[in-house]
Amino acid sequence: MTIFQKIIDKQIPAKIVYEDDEVLAFRDIMPQAPVHVLVIPKRAIVGVSSSTDDDALLLGKLLVAARKVAEAEGVAQSGYRLVINNGVHGGQSVDHLHVHVLGGRALTWPPG
Ligand code: AMP
Numbered sequence: 001m002t003i004f005q006k007i008i009d010k011q012i013p014a015k016i017v018y019e020d021d022e023v024l025a026f027r028d029i030m031p032q033a034p035v036h037v038l039v040i041p042k043r044a045i046v047g048v049s050s051s052t053d054d055d056a057l058l059l060g061k062l063l064v065a066a067r068k069v070a071e072a073e074g075v076a077q078s079g080y081r082l083v084i085n086n087g088v089h090g091g092q093s094v095d096h097l098h099v100h101v102l103g104g105r106a107l108t109w110p111p112g
Contacts (some may be wrong), residue, residue, distance in 0.1 A: 034104025
């Protein structure tokens, strides 16, 4: 079981900022920007690579939730970055699909 599954199951605490039937969003424990929220599906999907065509609606809902989070966090106008790390070279450290919502400061590009 991943740490995010434990958050979904309310076995460990998290600072939840958005929740609906299929999606949960909570603050990253090691924020890399003034706003750093993780948006995850409640259904366990390891990552983009293991998603299927049948997950298309749920994947879209993650982006819709990310937009809502950005608006609620007050970064919609200033701008923000959505990141999905996938697999080892992508820097994924938790094997439960998650979208990082990063904002509140100017972010550099490209990533290292
Ligand atoms: P990634 O490297 O893309 O897999 O991102 C995983 C993110 O999960 C990292 O930014 C971590 O800081 C964050 N993280 C790990 N454990 C927790 C936790 N218990 N609560 C909130 N965020 C966490």
